[in-house]
Structure formats: structure tokens, C-alpha cells
Amino acid sequence: MADLVFCEPTELYNILNQVTKLSRLTEPNYLCLLDVRSKREYDESHVITALRVKKKGNEYLIPESVDLECVKYCVVYDNTTSSMEMSVNTNEDNNDDDTDDLVLGAAVEYGKILTQFTRSPVYILKGGYECFSGLYHFFRTQKIIWMPQELDAFQPYPIEIIPGKIFLGNFTQACDPKVQKDLKIKAHVNVSMETGPFFAGDRDKLLHIQIEDTPESNISPFFRHLCHFIGIHLHLGSVILIFSTRGISRSCAAIIAFLMHHKEETLKRSWAYVKKCKNNMCPNRGLVAQLSDWEKIVLGDSITNIFEPMY
Template sequence: MAELLFCEPTELYNILNQVSKLSRLAEPNYLCLLDVRSKRQYDESHVITARRVKKKENQYLIPESVDLECVRYCIVYDSNTSSLELCMGGRGLWEEEEEEEKEEEEKEEDIELLPGPAVEFGQILTHITRQPVYVLRGGTECFSGLYHFFRTQKIIWMPQELDAFQPYPIEIIPGKIFLGKFSQACNARIHKDLKIKAHVNVSMEATPYFAGDADKLLHIKIEDSSDSNLLNSFRHICHFMELHLQLESVILVFSTRGISRSSAAVVAFLMHYNEETLKRSWAHVKKCKNNMRPNRGLVAQLLEWEKIIHGEYITDITEPVY
């Protein structure tokens, strides 16, 4: 029997935006996103790539072609589930639409404790797979409130459409710090949707945003090379990002591909900001962005940064994770 776990809205956002060479949404066994709301709610809008789970004679029907044993992420959501335990409600969301025309018979004192639809269906799935099953915390109400740009009415996604899907920057600290690549930093739609107010540009190229505005742009010009020295800029980067967090500005940290230099900058900031080891900060960024890969020279500089912060080397960078 598999575990039933929560998936935070930020986690789903990051899952939707992972890339290898192309968007990982194009991989058939990467994400199975299941919507257990009513047909009316699903048709009004749902999270991109989500499939509606139908219910017949009080039984949930798993969508065809879903092989739960092979899926990396299986995530179920309803409107607003906030607990994996029991929740209030004499009827689930499924029954709301079906019984709209029926006379209301239940009294408030008769309301029972029942699992929400996402939890109910998730519990069923745990009995037919060994992989963890996730329930989206807060459902569509929470997720759409944070990421309205991922709502859609589109039901069928062709493989070429998923190949062409343009991901957003990865969210490192919810609503505060994003990690991305140069093309995303030049995208007006991304700036508007994420409310980006400051840039940390760790590349040789310049973007059209915040040009000449030193209060909103920190441009660290270094090559993508293991010989490049980013260590001398770590303190400046941390000061700039801390200042903008105090101002409640949303920060986008980026480099050409968003994999090496900018990832190292974000790891360095987390080490400083949270007074963490290199290992812990690295693990957090790696969890958010699967393909982060600072080069060996930058990893060695992060280790030196750890010594500056903690007074000693703590992390063993010879471990395979590095």
C-alpha cells in the first residue's frame, strides 16, 4: 500500500515547470494530474494537463491509459482540501451538482465527518499502486489564487504542444525568489505573471529590464567556466537579495541556461540567509530544480563560502550527489 501525502502548491508549480531538453510534461510517465471536481467545475477551468476523474454509480473511474506504477508524480486535487484526515461536509463536491434540484433535507447538526473527494480518491489509489499518491493542499482555490496563469479549459494536449510548452522559472522561496534562464528574464508575460521586481543576472548577457537601475538590477558578469570566480560576489549577491526581501520585491535570479551559475548563486544565498550548510541548501535547490548542475569550480567556491559562514568545512563535496 502506498503513502498518501500532501503536495504543496509551490511543489506542483515546480513540477509543472521542470525541464530536461524540453518540458518534462512531454514525458508520458512524468505527471498524472487528476481532477475530482464536478464536470461543471472542470469545464470552467482546471490546472493544465489535468484529467477529470469521472464517477459512475458512486464509483470513481480511473482514466484510461493511466499506469500508476510507472508515473513519477500522481497528484489528485479537488476544490479546497486542506487536510488528509476527515473534513466537514455531509456531501462531497461530486454530489453538489447532481443534487442541485433536490430539496435540502440535512440539518446542520446532522452533518457528518467525511473525507474530501481528493482524499477519498487518493486513498483508493494507494491500494492499487506502490508509488506515493499526492493530494494538492488547498485544491484549485489555493493553486489558482497563486498561479492563475496555469488555469485552462483545454482538455486534450497533443505531444507537440507539450514539447513546445514554455516553462516558468522555478520557485525557490514561495512568492519571493525564482530561479530561471536568460530567455525567461526577457519574457514580459513571465514578469507580469510572477510580479518580478528585481533581477540578479549571473551571465555575460544584458536584458532589457531594469537597465541602468542599480536598485533593481545586480549584474554579475562572469563566464560559464569552472575557472570563473563567483565567490567574491557571494556577499554582494546576498546583500542585494536580502534588501529586496525586506522591500517585499519578487526576485528572479538567472543565468544563460539557469543551471550552473545562477543555481550556485541561489545556493550561496540560502546558505547565508538560513545559516545552513552547503548540503542542506543544495538539497533544497535540487528538490526545486531537478536539473541544477553548478560546475565543479563553483561547487568548490560554495564549499569555501560554507567555511566563511560556519568557520569550518562541513559538507563533503566528494559525495556522489555533488
């Protein structure tokens, strides 16, 4: 039987926004997102690609359109569940004080059923739809059926590294006004040769590190300024987008360098954290070597062996 675990809203947001060449939502066995709220609530709005869970009598039905055994992420949500424990359901129609019942949240109840059919863990969205839709209103929809070509055309958002504070993306996302507005972006760290349309000429809101994505490029002289720039904006409460051309090499190296400095942690630990957030990150070997040198500066010693797997 598979495990039942909580999924933070940020985790689901990042699951929805993973890419290879196209959005990973196009992969049939990537994500099964299940909504156990009422039909009325589901029809009013739900998270994109979510399927409504149906009932026969008082029993939940298993979706026939999904091979649960092969699904990488199976995520269930209701309205507000934030605990795996029983909660009190007060029967207000009965005057007897002894009729209160202990009940599981609908998502947890259904999730327990699904663990019998999956190999991977079943995730329960912490805080449910109310919490997720409050944070990411732009992922609400009334659309029920998604055609393959619509998923092909789906434009992912930048990955969230520090919830509500730091996002990691590509140049296209950095040029998209809707992305800037939806995520409330107030500052950019541009680690590419291209010049973006936002914050141009404003040194307080734009740090432009102009380097090529080659093993010979030297990013290390910018690490201290990078950490200072991001640190100031975190203190001011600004939301920061760090990006490069494709968002998988230079920008990833930049955020890893910041996390190592900000949290005083090893390259291996920071690498693993960013890799978990962004599955396809892949800094080139020259950047990795410079991150190893940065670890020695930050921690006083080289701890991570970059010639061994770091995740």
C-alpha cells in the same frame, strides 16, 4: 500500498515547470494530474494537463489512459481540501441535528483508492484548485486534450525557490515580458555574460554578475554583495528572479550561496533543497569548490564533503 501525502501549491508549480531539453510534461510517465471536481467546474477551468476523474454511480473510475504504476508524480486535487482528516458535512435539508456526517475531502477519498495502483506516493494538492489557481492564474485552462507537439512547445516558467519571493530561471525567461508580469518580478540577479532588457541601468533593481560558465570563473567575490542585494529586496517585499544562460549552473550556485548565508545552513542542505526544486541543476566543479569555501566563511568550518554525493 503507496503513501498518501500533501503537495504544497509551490511543489506542483515546480513539478509543472521541470525541464531536460524539453519540458518534462512531454514524458508520458512523468505527471498524472487528476481533477475530482464536477464536470461543470472542470469545464470552466482547470490546471493545465489535468484529467477529469469520472464516476460510475457513486464510484470513482481509474483513468485507463495512464499506467499509474509507472507514473513519477500522481497528483489529485479538488476545490479546497487542506486536511487528511474527516470533516463535518451538514445536511441542511434535514432538521434532525444528529444527521451530520463525517466525510473525507474528494481528493483524499480518491487518493486513497489510487494508492492501491501506484508505487510512488499519491500527492493531494493542499488547498485544492482554489488555492493553486489563485497563486498561479496563468496555469488555468479550458483545454482538455494536449497533443504531443503542444507539450513540446510548452514554455516552462522559472522555478520557485522561496514561495512568492525568489524564482530561479534562464535568460530566455528573464527576457519574457509575460513571465515578468505573471510572477510580478521586481528585481533581477543576472549571473551571465548577456545583458537582459529589464532594469538595465537601475542598480537598485539589477545585480549583474558577469562571469563565464567555466570552472575557472570566480563567483566568490560577489557572494556578499549578492546576499545583501537579495536580502534588501526580500525586506522590501520585491519578487526576485535569479538567472543565468541556461539556469542550471551559475544561477544555481548563486541561490545556494544565498540560502547558506540567509539560513545559516550547510552547503549540503542548501544544495539538496535547490536540487529538489530544480531537478536538473548542475553547478560546475569550480563553483562547487567556491561554495565549499563560502560554507567555511558562513559557518566557521568546512562541514560538507563535496567529494561525496550531496543528495
